[in-house]
Amino acid sequence: MFYREAGEFKTSYVDDSQTFPIKFDRMRYYAVLVIGFGIIPFVINDYWANAVFVPFLIYAIAAIGLNILTGYCGQVSLGTGGFMAVGAYACYKLMTAFPGMPILVDVLLAGAVTAGVGVLFGLPSLRIKGFYLAVATLAAQFFLVWLFNKVPWFYNYSASGQITAPERTMFGIAVTGANTPAWAKYLFCAVVLFLLAWLARNLTRGTVGRKWMAIRDMDIAAEIIGVNPLTTKLSAFAVSSFFIGVAGALFFAVYLGAAEVGEAFGIQKSFLILFMVIIGGLGSLFGSFAGAAFLVLLPVLLKNVLVEGMGWPTDLAAHVELMIVGALIIVFLILEPHGLAQLWRVAKEKLRLWPFPH
Amino acid sequence: MKKTFTMLAVAALTAAAAAPAMADLVVPNLSYRTGPFAAGGIPYADGFNDYFTLLNERDGGIGGEKVQVPECETAYNTEKGVECYEATKGTGALVYNPLSTGITYQLIPKVSADGIPLYTPGYGRTSAANGKVFEWVFNYPANYWDGASVAVKHLLEMNGGDLNGKKVALLYHNSAYGKEPIRTLQELAKKHGFTLAELPIDSPGQEQKSQWLQVRRDKPDYVLFWGWGVMNSVAIQEAANIRFPMENFIGIWWSGSENDVMPAGDGANGYKSLTMHGVGMDYPVYADLKKYVYDAGKASGAGDQEGSVIYSRGMYAAMVIAEAIRKAQEIHGTAAVNAKQVRDGFEQLEITEARMAELGLPNFGQPFAASCADHGGPGAAMIQQWDAAAKKWNLVTPFIAPDDEVLVPLVMEDSAAFAAENKITERCN
Numbered sequence: 001m002f003y004r005e006a007g008e009f010k011t012s013y014v015d016d017s018q019t020f021p022i023k024f025d026r027m028r029y030y031a032v033l034v035i036g037f038g039i040i041p042f043v044i045n046d047y048w049a050n051a052v053f054v055p056f057l058i059y060a061i062a063a064i065g066l067n068i069l070t071g072y073c074g075q076v077s078l079g080t081g082g083f084m085a086v087g088a089y090a091c092y093k094l095m096t097a098f099p100g101m102p103i104l105v106d107v108l109l110a111g112a113v114t115a116g117v118g119v120l121f122g123l124p125s126l127r128i129k130g131f132y133l134a135v136a137t138l139a140a141q142f143f144l145v146w147l148f149n150k151v152p153w154f155y156n157y158s159a160s161g162q163i164t165a166p167e168r169t170m171f172g173i174a175v176t177g178a179n180t181p182a183w184a185k186y187l188f189c190a191v192v193l194f195l196l197a198w199l200a201r202n203l204t205r206g207t208v209g210r211k212w213m214a215i216r217d218m219d220i221a222a223e224i225i226g227v228n229p230l231t232t233k234l235s236a237f238a239v240s241s242f243f244i245g246v247a248g249a250l251f252f253a254v255y256l257g258a259a260e261v262g263e264a265f266g267i268q269k270s271f272l273i274l275f276m277v278i279i280g281g282l283g284s285l286f287g288s289f290a291g292a293a294f295l296v297l298l299p300v301l302l303k304n305v306l307v308e309g310m311g312w313p314t315d316l317a318a319h320v321e322l323m324i325v326g327a328l329i330i331v332f333l334i335l336e337p338h339g340l341a342q343l344w345r346v347a348k349e350k351l352r353l354w355p356f357p358h
Numbered sequence: 359m360k361k362t363f364t365m366l367a368v369a370a371l372t373a374a375a376a377a378p379a380m381a382d383l384v385v386p387n388l389s390y391r392t393g394p395f396a397a398g399g400i401p402y403a404d405g406f407n408d409y410f411t412l413l414n415e416r417d418g419g420i421g422g423e424k425v426q427v428p429e430c431e432t433a434y435n436t437e438k439g440v441e442c443y444e445a446t447k448g449t450g451a452l453v454y455n456p457l458s459t460g461i462t463y464q465l466i467p468k469v470s471a472d473g474i475p476l477y478t479p480g481y482g483r484t485s486a487a488n489g490k491v492f493e494w495v496f497n498y499p500a501n502y503w504d505g506a507s508v509a510v511k512h513l514l515e516m517n518g519g520d521l522n523g524k525k526v527a528l529l530y531h532n533s534a535y536g537k538e539p540i541r542t543l544q545e546l547a548k549k550h551g552f553t554l555a556e557l558p559i560d561s562p563g564q565e566q567k568s569q570w571l572q573v574r575r576d577k578p579d580y581v582l583f584w585g586w587g588v589m590n591s592v593a594i595q596e597a598a599n600i601r602f603p604m605e606n607f608i609g610i611w612w613s614g615s616e617n618d619v620m621p622a623g624d625g626a627n628g629y630k631s632l633t634m635h636g637v638g639m640d641y642p643v644y645a646d647l648k649k650y651v652y653d654a655g656k657a658s659g660a661g662d663q664e665g666s667v668i669y670s671r672g673m674y675a676a677m678v679i680a681e682a683i684r685k686a687q688e689i690h691g692t693a694a695v696n697a698k699q700v701r702d703g704f705e706q707l708e709i710t711e712a713r714m715a716e717l718g719l720p721n722f723g724q725p726f727a728a729s730c731a732d733h734g735g736p737g738a739a740m741i742q743q744w745d746a747a748a749k750k751w752n753l754v755t756p757f758i759a760p761d762d763e764v765l766v767p768l769v770m771e772d773s774a775a776f777a778a779e780n781k782i783t784e785r786c787n
Contacts, residue, residue: 045448046444046447046448047444047445047448050440050441050444051441051444051445096779149532149558158775159484159485159537159538159540159541159772160459160463160483160534160535160537160538161533161534161537162460162463162534164463164467164779166780167780167781177467177780178467178468178470178471178472179471256436256437256440256464257464257467257468258463258464258466258467259436260436260460260463260533260534262532262533262560262561263435263436263460263533263561264436264437266561300441303431307430307431313391313429313659314389314391314429314430314431315391315392315396315400315431315659317431318391318392318431318433319392
């Protein structure tokens with residue numbers, strides 16, 4: 001009824017190629033932006049920021065990054081945790097080496113450094129595919145974690161091998177360090193996420209994204225029609241690693257404040273983000289958000305319901321929580337192998353026909 | 359479906375963030391009863407809870423105020439630890455004791471900003487012993503560098519005061535926790551002329567074959583061990599497998615509980631570990647615990663950990679916290695103290711032998727007195743040795759004092775670096 005193209009007259013190509021061609025979608029998008037930037041920062045408190053929103057925003061960036069590589073370009077990667085560690089340590093080294101540099105620049109440069117490292121580890125993808133590439137990126141994961149543990153230069157020779165984010169401000173307000181107000185943390189991550197998601201959206205629907213998808217769907221055919229596998233695959237690795245590096249930098253500097261590579265960026269982080277992408281939906285930006293929300297919110301929600309709401313012992317709740325999350329993941333994958341994004345797509349199709357379904 | 363899920367989430371999360379009853383004294387217990395470190399986390403949390411239950415049941419709390427000990431599961435994971443901290447700090451939390459060096463590092467800046475004391479007995483950031491820099495953090499009675507130094511002193515004793523040319527291997531959990539003693543041991547190696555080999559074991563430490571192969575190849579005279587959780591029992595089993603002489607294998611106080619040595623059976627006989635307090639159930643406090651807690655069915659957890667080493671340590675930590683709260687009530691003349699007042703209590707706390715005896719723990723721990731500059735305590739520790747036949751830890755040395763000549767400059771150096779990074783000006787001058 002209200003969710004359809006009919007009745008929307010477009011008179012220019014720009015109008016025609018906009019991200020959200022349906023008015024209802026556009027309104028929803030603006031509504032999310034208004035809520036995200038206009039309302040949440042004013043009502044957020046420390047608990048909501050640190051337990052829910054900031055991790056969600058940061059994981060969403062990482063999930064978009066991995067989705068670009070795995071979902072759009074079809075290159076499986078298990079090195080996400082390692083690349084996040086590169087972002088975190090690059091950010092730390094930049095923050096401590098150039099104390100005067102704005103934190104946003106630190107974060108973006110950390111992303112750039114990670115992009116470089118990602119390209120390096122992406123080189124084998126020109127020769128190997130599928131499971132073999134997954135193993136190669138797994139090697140990257142272990143190598144990077146080992147490297148940051150082994151070489152004291154990366155953690156400025158601190159006694160414990162921990163890196164701690166010093167306080168940095170933006171417009172006079174602390175963004176990293178312990179004195180950061182909850183809304184500043186949230187807003188900083190939200191702005192970065194908004195910019196990167198906008199970038200990802202426009203990359204994936206342009207030439208670059210179409211090349212990635214061509215390689216994903218059939219690399220030989222893509223090569224025959226003139227897609228250069230070298231530049232395409234490496235650009236996917238670079239862009240993906242940039243996103244993941246930014247996520248790692250934010251994860252360390254804004255969210256945790258102090259990190260230890262083995263624990264914060266271990267192999268389980270790689271799996272967590274891969275699960276986000278798979279549950280959310282491969283090759284879908286909405287899926288990255290949905291998957292991140294699902295895996296960040298659900299454990300917190302279950303914990304609160306079971307421990308606070310029902311008064312269960314914490315250990316029992318923690319075990320049951322693992323079982324419920326695991327079971328839900330399996331149920332989701334059986335009922336909807338294409339992830340939450342597909343549910344959303346189906347809902348939109350239904351909405352388009354409503355109230356007169358076939 | 360999506361809508362209802364969101365609404366449910368919002369409702370549940372709001373309920374969690376609001377809740378607290380502000381009247382009581384709140385001491386959150388950030389525990390871990392799941393994961394690879396649960397073997398240490400469970401007894402500690404039980405001891406911690408049981409002591410406060412005892413105070414509530416026997417004395418009606420501290421100074422007439424009941425103590426609430428809300429528990430929050432961290433699984434030894436720093437992200438969950440931060441979430442637990444944020445979830446509980448709004449409830450009027452008076453002090454945190456996360457039993458994790460990683461979480462401690464996360465919380466040090468946060469508690470300093472929020473003004474809540476952090477008490478990390480025998481773990482955490484060693485240089486927090488310098489109260490001039492770390493206003494909100496307390497780690498008496500002993501810390502890792504003390505532990506490293508005490509272990510080396512014990513080795514000196516075994517060798518008639520000379521370690522020249524000896525080979526010592528440090529086998530450690532590859533994390534902030536395990537890396538803490540390295541700097542001290544390097545200094546001590548220089549001073550006493552032994553060589554130090556560092557062998558990291560990645561968390562959780564179930565796989566240690568290659569490290570023990572290296573031990574077998576290099577044949578170090580002594581192995582010092584910084585392990586935790588499942589890693590402890592694996593290491594002791596591996597040491598038994600390669601027939602490493604157990605009396606030359608010395609663990610930190612976190613690697614010396616019954617849970618760690620039992621799985622290796624007779625092979626663990628003679629294994630040594632540090633301890634900063636007495637062990638066993640021969641203390642009068644257990645009579646009260648039995649009467650008011652165990653027999654009343656109020657014991658925390660499964661109630662099967664009483665009197666174990668780590669249980670005693672959880673109880674010890676709870677005892678010190680309770681004494682600090684009592685001290686704060688005394689200083690400020692009010693029973694309903696807040697976090698800031700409790701910090702004063704910690705800073706002026708003095709635990710004497712007479713007080714320990716009064717609490718039912720005679721000769722249990724070393725007496726100490728904190729001050730504005732000293733948040734670290736005396737740092738002495740004893741050596742205990744496992745008797746596999748009797749299934750019992752025996753104390754083989756009295757309290758050994760650490761080598762402050764080496765430690766003090768290191769603490770000053772590390773805390774000065776922290777102060778410079780965070781632009782902290784020294785207090786107490």
